[in-house]
Amino acid sequence: MKLTRIMASAAFAICAATASQAQENLVISSWLPPAHPINVDMLEGLVDMMExxxxxxxxxxxxxxxxxxxxxMDLVMDGAADVTIIFHGYQPGRFIATKLIELPGYEGNAEAASVAYWRVHEAHLAELDEHRGVKLIGLSTHGPGQIHSNKAVNTLADLNGLKTRLGGGVSADVGAELGLVGIQVPAPKVYETLDSGAADGVAMNMGERISFKLNEVAKNVYEMPGGFYRGSFAVLMSQQKFDSLPADVQQALEEEVFGEPFSRLMGAAWDASDVRARAATEEAEDNVIVTASEADQAAFAEMAAKVREKILGEIADAGIDAQAAYEMVKAEMAKESN
Structure with missing residues (x-):
């Protein structure tokens, strides 16, 4: 009888130890095409980092x-998925502080911007708690956003009246200054929107020329050095799911994955996609990249200043020291770029 009790206790201990180390398989929701860098490099990268x-x-x-x-975001809050990625511009009015990273005029690549974004969020933006109800595990922005069109665009003036898909956020403010006729559809609908003629152009970073096959339906790129805007993304996790994980697992994720490490990975993935797409565009005989003239760059700088003043005013009205946050983004990007 005593031996039986000892064996039973040992079996219970083994089972308990096994249960404590059981694998947690998170459901990660994505709305992008399967081969998009967000899936292949960022979310798969997140899985590798967590493992x-x-x-x-x-x-x-x-x-x-x-x-x-x-x-x-609501999907994760409702428990239908454990993790997801959102583009803040798709929900106008829900996010304000996130527009900070979307402003035109920043110098540096997506990796530098994404790292700066996380640091500034921790220092200034987090107090607004705009992602309340979920756990924020990463922030990122793609590289400089440019204008891709099925019509030739050679000057800033050619953009006036161009029917252009805009993703929301600061791209909409910039579009208004440029005289674009804004059309809003989710990114996965871009190809058919351009192919059908419902839009003449789209505002996106260079990497999306591969992801959304813009080399087929938007063969012209009008490139503003530094970009017309950037785009703000967040990766979110169910707070309830995170809280259910063992304490040592939570600590490992917080220290080694979430926050700046994962934000850096996302930014680097955006940069790599931009490099690949630029090379593919330059190699395509029927694709053209036109760089804005110095005169057009100067004209756009004045437009960008108006947009910047407007957005920083909105952020300040929300209770954030917007100017300090803006200066910190520039300073942190400069550190990461050196």
Missing amino acids: EATDGQVTGEIKMGIAPPPAQ
Whole structure:
């Protein structure tokens, strides 16, 4: 009888130890095409980082098409997915401080901007708690946004009246200054929108020329050095799911994955996609990249200053020291770029 009790206790201990180390497979929702860098490099990269940090106790599986882009944050809040990525511009009025990183005029690549974004969020923007109800695990921005069109665009003036898909956020403010006729559709609808003639152009970073096959339906790129705008993204996790993880697993994720490390990975992935797409565009005989003239660059700088003043005013009205936050973005990007 005593031996039986000892064996039973040992079996219970083994089972308990095994349960404590059981693998948690997170459902990661994505609304992008399967081969998009967000899926292949960023979200898959997140899975790799989590597995490594937790010795395999946390992993994840990307599932697509669970909900449309604007519903992703609510999807996680409702428990229908454990992790997702959102584009802030798809929900006008819900996010204000996130527009800070979208302003035109920053110098530096997406990696530098994404790292700066996280640091500034921690120092200034977090107090607005705009992602309340979920756990924020990464922030990022793509590289400089340019104008891709199915019509030739050689000057800033050629943009006036161009029917252009704008993603929302600061791109809409910039579009208004440029005289663009804004059309809003989610990114996965861009190809058919351009192919059908419902739009003449789209505002996107260079990398999306591959992701959304713009080399087929928008063969002209009008490039403003430094970009017309950037775009703000966040990766979110269910707070309830995070809280359910063992304390040591939570600590490992917080220290080794979430925040700046993952934000840096996302930025680097955006940069790599831009490099690949530029090379593909330059190699395509029927694709053209036109760089804005010095005169047009100067004219756009004045427009950008107006947009910057407007957005910083909105952020200040929300209770943030907008100017200090803006200066910190520039300073942190400069550090990362050296």
